[in-house]
Amino acid sequence: xxxxxxxxxxxxxxxxxxxxxxxxxxxxxxxxxxxxxxxxxxxxxxxxxxxxxxxxxxxxxxxxxxxxxxxxxxxxxxxxxxxxxxxx
Numbered sequence: 686x687x688x689x690x691x692x693x694x695x696x697x698x699x700x701x702x703x704x705x706x707x708x709x710x711x712x713x714x715x716x717x718x719x720x721x722x723x724x725x726x727x728x729x730x731x732x733x734x735x736x737x738x739x740x741x742x743x744x745x746x747x748x749x750x751x752x753x754x755x756x757x758x759x760x761x762x763x764x765x766x767x768x769x770x771x772x773x
Contacts, residue, residue: 686711688726694739705737713744713750717766724754724762733757736767 686709697704709716716723716739724731729739738766755762 688723690727693727693730695738701732704736705731707734707737707739708741709739710742712743713739713748714743716741716750716752717764721758721763722761724764725760728760728762730755731757731762737764746750 686768689709692709693705696706697705699732702772707716711723713722716737724737731754733754733756735754737750737754739752741750751767752764753765754769755765
């Protein structure tokens with residue numbers, strides 16, 4: 686599948702920061718740097734430093750990812766997956 690704008694929604698906004706929620710049937714790996722360009726269609730909405738909580742799928746089962754917008758340059762969104770310290 687591909688990114689769907691209708692599945693991206695704001696959870697909270699303050700001081701130029703937005704916390705987003707995104708839901709998809711795509712695998713979580715498709716949302717990360719492993720698949721560059723996934724969030725590019727949302728370049729007008731996402732800003733560097735924003736956080737995306739994503740509900741995704743993995744092998745047909747629910748999965749989740751916590752992502753950060755690492756950059757938004759020339760209509761290209763760079764995504765970094767946030768992990769707990771010691772869990773790269």
